[in-house]
Amino acid sequence: MEILIKASQFILSLSLLIVLHELGHFIPAKLFKTKVEKFYLFFDYKFSLLKKKVGETVYGIGWIPLGGYVKIAGMIDESMDKEQLKEEPKPWEFRSKPAWQRLIIMLGGVFVNFVLGIFIYIMLMYAYGENYLPNANVKDGIWVQDSLAMNIGLQNGDKIVSVDGEEVKRFNDITVKFINGNKYTIERDGQLIEKQLPIDFISKLVDRGKDAGPVVSVRYPFIIGNIPDESQNKDSGLQPKDLIVKVNGQDVKYYDQITELFGQHKGQNIIISVKRDGEIKEIPVLISDKGKVGAYAANLKIDDLEKLGYYEQANISYSFSEAIPAGFRKSYETLTSYVKQLKKIFNPKTGAYKGLGGFISIGSIFPSEWSAETFWNITAFLSIMLGFMNLLPIPALDGGHVMFTLWEMITGRKPSDKFLEYAQITGFIILVALLLFANGNDIFRLFD
Incomplete structure (x- = not known):
């Protein structure tokens, strides 16, 4: 039952993000009078679960839940339909449109992802506010019960002051800041001490296993x-x-x-x-x-500790006007944190690639019981993550198409259809390899 609840939330969130992302391409394509032949949730290789043609567009649901797509006439995309390209360009085809219109069509999906993430965070701030344990309220320092924490030089009672010179304001942010950081400062016996994080900290973090607790935790009484x-x-x-x-x-x-x-x-x-x-x-x-x-x-949970007088949590409520900048701030923090983690994945010395996960990892972050606040928090995070990932200059992703279009706008020379075809194939191979690696990691961890 727990797996079913997690999977249902994952599919619901993924479906919402895919449909809205593809709408981001679909709407400007229609505005610029470009023919859209297909609008699909999931991929429909060989057959579809559902499909219906409305006007010139076939709307459907595929059977391979790896994403979705809109098939725009005259564009080399996931469908790899090369037959159209053998004919002369038609006025309603993507390739016939001015570069600036093609750029807007390509950026539409990413734009929607970012706007959706920001909008969800704004509404979450307005509806729920923020509830967290300020790091400054952990007055007697941390409890070190994990060997990794000991190995990086932490002791019971240490107060973690900053990571890479940036003050730690929320106690629960410590692990993420360690993941993204290089050095940290602690207060021990009234003295400030700076320590270096090992370059393979993420590798060691992953090696602890999926059931390991937090690297550091608050100290609590023995009841x-x-x-x-x-x-x-x-x-x-x-x-x-x-x-x-x-x-x-x-x-x-x-x-x-x-x-x-x-x-x-x-x-x-x-x-x-x-x-x-x-x-x-x-x-x-x-x-x-x-x-x-x-x-x-x-x-004991943090709420229990607060009732016992050990810690005081921050509970911040926002009016709608206050929620807007708070939502933008949360979106910015989410994006910058994700970019830092992505950089470490591409550095083999960090071992961060071992933490790369696929569908099982993403699905597992959803709770085993329904929580609207948690569901929308995860959905906002995934929306911003997908927006950034799609901006990467990899052929087959929106960022790849944007890169080639910008090249055309700057140089005045449009890449040939044959070049774009080969680039699309190369990008697709890269994405499949990454997909296999990430999901292979998931499967490996299941038996670890």
């Missing part, structure tokens, strides 16, 4: 969640929801402090003080030879 029957302290008097505040008379606030003290008293009987219903109770317990108290900690 008893469950005491298993086999625990040596089953009958000690510990109860679920007990908050540990002292270990052998020593004040403690965080889980990492408590487990460190337990480790110092392996195999010993000690006294721990817990807060229960507003009262402090002292309970004798036996620490195992492995430094364990024999109780599982409660699974």
